[in-house]
Amino acid sequence: MSLKHEHEIHKRRKSRNVGVGLMLGGFVVLIMALTYVKITSGAFELPKVEVSQ
């Protein structure tokens, strides 16, 4: 028996797994876009603290 034999459950769940994969991919892209927007708009900048001499 081949070690690469595809189990029946993999075939049955293929569309579900592809769907979950696409959603996770979309989530990663969204987080990247969100991070880029937050950084470029200055939302992540630390408040400036005046150093007293």
Add this chain to the structure above:
Amino acid sequence: MTDVSYTAQTEQPEASLRDYYELMKPRVMQLVVFTAVVGLIAAPVSVHPVVGFASILFIAIGAGASGALNMWWDRDIDSVMKRTVKRPIPAGKVLPGEALNLGVALSGLSVMMLCLAGNLLAGAMLAFTIFFYIVVYSMWLKRSTPQNIVIGGAAGAFPPVIGWVVATGSMAIEPWLMFALIFMWTPPHFWALALFMRNDYDDAQVPMLTVTHGRPATRRHILIYTVLLFVLAVGTGFTSIGGPIYLAAAVILNVLFLKGAFAIWKRDEVIADADDYLVERKFFKLSLWYLFLHFGAILAEAILRPYGLGGWS
């Protein structure tokens, strides 16, 4: 060698992505997305489109998580009522434990991500909304008081406030007017449904007003709430989120809604049964358009405002 446990598992029907999507109450999610978008756009502060999109997505996921948790909790009564018997859990497509896991995981994810994408206040409000819908409404009020729909309706009224808070980071009176609009609209909407779904709630032993106080009292309550809603909805037209478009829409819609509520109040069960609850069904359908068009008008005013066309200025 045969894996016995696996073989047994394969005999269970496999849930598809569609079933998990159904578990998240997509119709409620549509309403949540729409009203949250209106709250976001009506706010006086503009939001970067990516931040706005992400925030609305996480609000929608939070609403979906609430739906999954609600279906997990209500699985016993869902299997009794005709309206809900085809939901994924009573239909045997999704296991209750799966619904619970999905609901808890997505609740945590949505709140955390809204805190990051929007702000802490918006995230906290989403967390409170999920808590309110599941614990206050589903677990407590729904099965213990005929006022379940009245108080529980608040959960569905929060999205425009969250949308507004995503944009501004603070509270104001305007988003609470939108909240009040949904809050006051929910009872007549659901009581009309309870009237024509007849014995559904009786069979499930859910103390809806139709069950505890009878149908004539429910008809009276629909009229009272519709009158109060009339005052609120038209009055909102004179505030900063209103304007000529909204006011015209509100007057027309509220006259129609009041006419429908009056017709329901005048009928009794014998007449309603004869035409298969035609007036109640029409009123329910109108209630969907009622909310959609009110928020559509608020959205129109907000979109036209930068061009000097929307609002009263």
